[in-house]
Amino acid sequence: MTGKLQAFEVIFDGDDVDVFKSGDVIRGYVKLVLRDAKSDVRGIKISFKGKAHTHWSEGSGDNRRSYSGYETYFKEKLVCWGKSKQDVHATKLTLESGEHRFPFSFQIPNKPLPFPFESYHGWIRYKVSCKIDRPWKFDHRTERLFTVIGIPIDLNTMPSARYPVRDQSSQTVCCLCCASGPVLTKASTDKSAYVPGESIFVSGTVENNSSRDIIDLTAKLVQMVVYFSTSGHTERRSETMVKVKAPGCGGGQVALMDWSPLLVPPIPPTGPQGCSIIRIEYYVLFEGDITNTPFDAEVRLPVTIGTIPLHQPLYQPSYADPSAVVLNQPSSNASAPPLPPPCYEVAMGGPQEIPSKSGYDYTFGKLMYAPQYPTYNLPASAPTWDPAYPPQQGDTAYPPSGPGYPPVN
Template sequence: MGKLKSFIITFDNNKDVYQVGEIVSGKLIADVTEGIKARGVRVRFHGFAYLQWTESHGTGEEQRTESYSAEETYFDETLTVWGKELGDKAGENPTLPAGYYEFPFQYQLGKKLPSSFEGGIGYVRYYIKGIIDRPWRFNHTTKCAFTILDMYDLNKEKSAMTPSRNQNSKTLCCLCCASGLIELQTQTDRGGYCPGESVLVKGSLENNSNTKITKTSARIIQTVTFYASGRSTSRLHTLSSAVGLGCRGRTSGNIGELVLPIPAAPPSGLRYCSIINITYVAQVRAHISGPHMDLEVYLPIKIGSIPLTTPYGGSQLSEYGPAIPGVPDYPGAAAAPLPPPPTYAAVTGGGASIRDSSDSKFTRGQLTFAPKYMYYDWSQHPQN
């Protein structure tokens, strides 16, 4: 593109994460080495959700592949920063002379927008595209995504202070003979967390069988469900894991304290998006020796953006509630210090390509993107 040395988007103060209701501002920068005939220079602000997946149905010659997709738009507006307004066909088209240009832009975000999310077969994405609109030729375009955060306040979630409790049991069968009952009781320290905090899981095992429980394990599972054309499909991701204690046959005991750190992750629910939903659970598993299915317990939790606070402004560690049999010294409510100042952390696993059907092979810009979420780094903050 000999006439265009560079064409980029920059954000004021290098800010690329915005909360709902804020103003997105920056500059579209063009370094033009030779005059370009153009209708205008434009900045497009686009926020939308999109998903698509395929399924195979039938067998043999009757097998067919069905495709499912859905999309919803949150905003799509174009601002002209130079030249003729979009759709203006009157008169001659002007020429953008050679030179270095900085075109400032601003866009006011609404207050009910879902958080940015990249999930492979589906995403909630927000981007800015710079366009040099040229008559009868391909347009020069540049593109850059940014993060929008829906600030999910755990203090407004009634269940966030309440521990998540559950139990499960099973009887092993061996050579048509039933053994004694195995029971697993577990609970979390509370029901709501923010990235940077840890889910604390405790519990007890009652093993009335003759079979050894080799260990227990716990993990945080993120379930993303996508909806289209009356159907749905889900994808599961493990965010963190830990290993706890087991017990021999005909004994009982506690599983220890299993600590599950929460990495950068989108908030539960993905509010204001009707085609993607996100839920989280802490799964606890008792690993049973031999050819037996493990015993599992699921503890639903919420992940938010604003941590729990006491009436005095400090972060709150909620009560564990009633004691669990076999788990001594299970703590009650305790006030924690003020939380660390929040930062923004990108999700792990690398960025996603933000190219879509509106882009050409000539589109420039930052075309790989990983959303960032609120993160509270307790490791760098005194807690005593």
Template sequence: MPDSPLRNFDVTFENNMDVFQAGQVIKGQVELELSEDMKMRLVQAGIQIVMKGEAWCKWMEKVSRHETLTFFSREHYFQDAQILWAPSQEKTNYNPVLPAGKHSFPFQYKLPSAGLPTSFESEYGHVRYSAEAIIDQPRGKPDKKFKRIFTVLDIYDLNEDPNAMTPSTAQGSKTIGILMFTSDPIEINVQTDRGAYCPGEVIRLSGTINNGSGTDIRHTTVQLIQMATCVATGKSDMGPMGNYTRTKYESKTLNEVKTMTGCKAKSTADLSGAGIALPIPAVPPSVKRHCGIIGVEYKVKFIVNIPGLHKNLEVDMPITIGVIPLRTYYPQAPSFPLHPGDQPPQYTEGPPPPYFAVATPAKIEKDQADRGADCLGPKEFVPKYAYYDWHGKQP
């Protein structure tokens, strides 16, 4: 920070906690260190903290031969400012200054009790919550800002889903060859062990492969896929009749397991005893409640890898991912940690307590307003989600 008395500027949370639920109180402090007195703007908020939550989508798209539009949408959940230090508190000849040295200004903010979607980052949009400290400098000088982004987790209880214990099923078939030389069909009938899971649990598959072809099938692949949707509107110069609403789709493979499960030519293979298991990493819940412009869903893709130049046989099984696991596997409601931990908590009996794990991959902070020389804070943000480290204790 050349030519500035500001040597340190930070927003920290109590106990380093940066994952919250609706209705919780966020406690923290704005910390500053000045090498000399800093002049402040008269009759303004000298130092303030702005708490904000919003969903945001943006991208550019060609809609006609001669027109490219910017598609944009935003939902506001809250935005509140608190004055932590006012110039009237420190005046010298009506030229307010903040004295040199270290300063710590505590703050607390109660999140709205309902209606907050889970933090989420994608290529075309995000659900994001932040605490931004602002130093209001004299006229002619840009304000100093420091933004700290945190995670809000919508506690989706799988026990409220009536279809949570119902397996997700899929069937598919295809022939290989061309014209009159096609084979008898390769048919698959596959299902998950249930319809809903939590991060850290394992999806187990069963079913059959009926290989009517003359080609041996040696491998299969199972994938966990996240599907995100962003909805936005492009404003055209042609007026309201020229406006467009578009939906952007983003599909991401979160985990993949390749198995040696196959099926000889002209035979049938039972998948039930193959031990096909797909672990679920730290991901957000798949509900779209509370957000009208961004949605997140999941599916399991089962792939029969057919040798040669033939196209593989693929089927999809939709699943739900939540935060509170089914009582069948977790009789008591989990107690969420009061501070983040890099390691799972220790336990001896029963299901594990959850801890907060970072999602993968990381997403880079992209707001243009935060890229200026006077806008400080981390340039990367990775949401954290509840994760259950079962270590094989899941039934």
């Protein structure tokens, strides 16, 4: 950068780690490097903000309408050096050439806060903003975003987490006004809840009783986000996180996907809890692409993405071989082996440029950022139960029906 200002950045203590949780004290310093002395400075100001924002438009021309929503979780301003704008005795101060460091500390409010999130139509951000306050001139600014660990989602507190989600559908394919046999689609996941770094195993069949070909089978983990405005309007957007394919089949045949894994990437958990203007949901979409038709044979299987994985392994159904050695017998949490701690990985898609606030032409450098999410390195193992004989309500290992348990079709 040309001019007197050679470096202007926020640096956190502890090897510059930028992942925190509610109640943590953020400590660090503002680093400032000047080629020449600056004699037009009133002070060095820093602010900490936690906010959420949604925004989208609908229609066109005179019928175009814009919607937005806002939430603020915390906001605090500090003076690192010099005087505040409200100080009637404030005078211009001089910063000599060379490197300067201005320490700061800030405690994140000890209250439930949502995980950060970035998308085109909305975001949840935690930001440090610093400015060189110059009376009657443009202020120099720098910004840095950081991650706050949101409300944990412990899969062990969910009664249905370890049990499969399954569904089926039937469609009739019409050709020249003559209906052929139905296309029957069935699919199941091995569980109903996962964490990033874990694999979702998907099993499904498409029984093709039509004369059309099934080009291929696809299983996708889909993120569906609902955005809310202050006026009560909503916007829904879906995006595929990861997918896997399997071969299709011809007419009168059956196509099979046999426990194909979908590795959950670093993504935000279901929720986010603590935010009322953004809601994130996930489902596995299993579909067969029917040739020369505008629709697919499909089944949607809702799943939960959490932040703390299951302690207990998968259940053993009652129809399993009773003489076999049960390696995945459920055990109490107290006797379960300790889980490895998560690492915090950058969200899929990597860092993106975050535009500075409009009119701040003196912002130092580009602001590149991606949230970080807890991710586990867990061994991948397909379920032991046979998808042709899914657990039923009569199985001794299957939970009773009721709130929190999956329906039995």
